[in-house]
Amino acid sequence: xxxxxxxxxxxxxxxxxxxxxxxxxxxxxxxxxxxxxxxxxxxxxxxxxxxxxxxxxxxxxxxxxxxxxxxxxxxxxxxxxxxxxxxxxxxxxxxxxxxxxxxxxxxxxxxxxxxxxxxxxxxxxxxxxxxxxxxxxxxxxxxxxxxxxxxxxxxxxxxxxxxxxxxxxxxxxxxxxxxxxxxxxxxxxxxxxxxxxxxxxxxxxxxxxxxxxxxxxxxxxxxxxxxxxxxxxxxxxxxxxxxxx
Numbered sequence: 001x002x003x004x005x006x007x008x009x010x011x012x013x014x015x016x017x018x019x020x021x022x023x024x025x026x027x028x029x030x031x032x033x034x035x036x037x038x039x040x041x042x043x044x045x046x047x048x049x050x051x052x053x054x055x056x057x058x059x060x061x062x063x064x065x066x067x068x069x070x071x072x073x074x075x076x077x078x079x080x081x082x083x084x085x086x087x088x089x090x091x092x093x094x095x096x097x098x099x100x101x102x103x104x105x106x107x108x109x110x111x112x113x114x115x116x117x118x119x120x121x122x123x124x125x126x127x128x129x130x131x132x133x134x135x136x137x138x139x140x141x142x143x144x145x146x147x148x149x150x151x152x153x154x155x156x157x158x159x160x161x162x163x164x165x166x167x168x169x170x171x172x173x174x175x176x177x178x179x180x181x182x183x184x185x186x187x188x189x190x191x192x193x194x195x196x197x198x199x200x201x202x203x204x205x206x207x208x209x210x211x212x213x214x215x216x217x218x219x220x221x222x223x224x225x226x227x228x229x230x231x232x233x234x235x236x237x238x239x240x241x242x243x244x245x
Contacts, residue, residue, distance in 0.1 A: 011110075012110050012142065012145050012148065013144065013145040014145055014243055015145065015241070016144055016145030016146045016171075017144040017145055018050075018144075019045070019046035019047045019050065019144060020047050021047050021051075022043075022045060022047035022048040022050075022051045024039075024041075024043060024048050024051060026038055026039055026051065026052060026055050026057055026075065027039065028055075029055065029056050029057060029077035029227065029231065030056070030227075030228065030231050034077065034227075036076055036077060036078050036079055037074050037075070037076060038057055038075050038076070038077055039057075039074075039075040040072070040073065040074055040075065041073060041075070042061075042070050042071050042072075042073045042133060043073075044059070044133055044134055044136065044137025044138070045137065045140075046137070046140050046141050046144055046146070049137055049138070049141055049146075049170070050141075050146065050172065052075060053170055053172055053175070053177055054172060054234075054238060055077075056077050056081075056227070056230060056231050056234050057075050057076065057077045058075070058076055058077075058177065058179075058211060059073050059074070059075050059076075059134070060073070060074050060075070060076050060129055061073045061074075061129040061130075061131050061133075061134055062074060062129065071131050071133060076211075077227060078211065078212055078227065079226070079227040080213075080224040080225055080226055080227060080230075081209070081211065081224065081225055081226075081227050081229075081230035082209075082210045082211055082212055082213040082217060082222050082223070082224050082225075083207065083208060083209055083210060083222065083223065083224075083225060083230065083233075084178075084197065084208040084210055084217075084220070084221060084222045084223075085221065085223060086197065086200055086201060086205055086206065086207065086208040087206070090194070090197055090221060091221055092194060092220075092221075093219070096187065096190055096194065099187045099190065099191065100191065100194055103187070103191055104154070104155075105152045105153060105154055105155075105164065105165070105185075105188065105191060106152075106153040106155060106161070107150065107151065107152055107153070107191065107192070107195050108150070108151045108153065109148065109149070109150055109151075109199070109244070109245070110142075110148055110149055111149075111151050112149070112151055112163060112166075113138075113139065113142045113147065113148070113149040113168060114135065114139050114142075115151075115163055115166075116149040116150075116151060116163070116166035116167070116168045116182070117130060117135050117138060117139070117149075117168055117180075118130075118135065119163065119166065119182045119184075120166070120168065120179075120180035120181065120182045121135075121180075123182045123183075123184065124180075124182065130180065138168070138170075138179070141170060146170055146171060146172065147168065147169065147170050147171070148168065148169065148170075148171055148176075148244055149166055149167065149168040150166055150167050150168075150192045150195050150196045150199075151163055151165075151166045151192070152164055152165035152166055152183075152185075152188045152189075152191050152192050154185060162184075163184075164183065164184040164185040164188045165181070165182065165183040165184065165185060165187075165188025165189045165191060165192050166181060166182060166188075166189070166192050167180070167181035167189065167192040167193055167196055168180065168181075171205075171244055172238060173237050173238040173239060173240050173241060173242075174204065174205045174206040174207060174236075174237040174238070174239070174240030174241070174242055175205070175206070175207040175208075175209060175234055175237040175238060176196075176200055176205055176207070176208050176209065176244070177209040177210075177211070178193075178196070178208065178209065178210045178211070179211075181193060190220065193220060199244060199245070200244070203242040203243055203244055203245065204240065204242040205237070205240075205242050205244075206233070206236060206237040206240055207233050207234060207236075207237040209230070209234075210222050
């Protein structure tokens with residue numbers, strides 16, 4: 001793994017602080033022929049977000065707004081679900097293994113969570129779902145100890161640092177749900193992803209949820225499993241209590 005990992009951890013509380021419970025009641029995604037879209041509504045309170053992830057559901061804001069101007073937010077439980085097989089040693093490509101050995105970057109944990117979120121939205125045209133309300137909700141989760149980020153920094157000759165890659169997501173029990181990643185330098189997001197995988201495996205996490213498959217995730221070794229299998233794995237993962245460091 002990358003020798004330049006700095007080992008820094010931001011001031012994130014552990015164990016995480018449980019917020020007030022949500023008044024929302026989500027439909028059960030495990031029932032027979034449950035739809036992928038289970039609810040609609042712009043509620044990013046910590047209690048609602050945690051309830052969703054514990055139920056196998058995540059929010060996906062869309063670019064359109066409802067008639068009242070409120071963002072259109074759909075709550076998904078995809079069939080199939082995409083995961084990274086965290087229980088197995090990763091099989092990175094030869095080029096990525098070389099990058100992980102030789103890259104010049106500094107890698108940190110929980111040093112600039114909100115900036116990672118902002119850059120995930122600003123650097124990808126298709127990431128318009130990272131709306132201000134979403135950023136505010138996940139930033140609160142981060143303050144409570146439930147959301148984390150990995151940052152990749154480029155250091156200048158004068159000692160200044162520029163954030164050039166990162167990934168963020170939500171950790172509950174032994175489950176980590178990766179939400180989005182970005183890069184401003186070649187392979188910087190892959191470095192962040194691989195570092196996160198190493199840390200999740202070292203801590204004893206049982207499930208790395210990446211939600212929906214795409215070519216980039218597939219190239220990193222992510223695979224699809226049936227939703228029912230995902231929910232079984234989620235139930236087991238939620239009984240664990242590893243610490244991401």
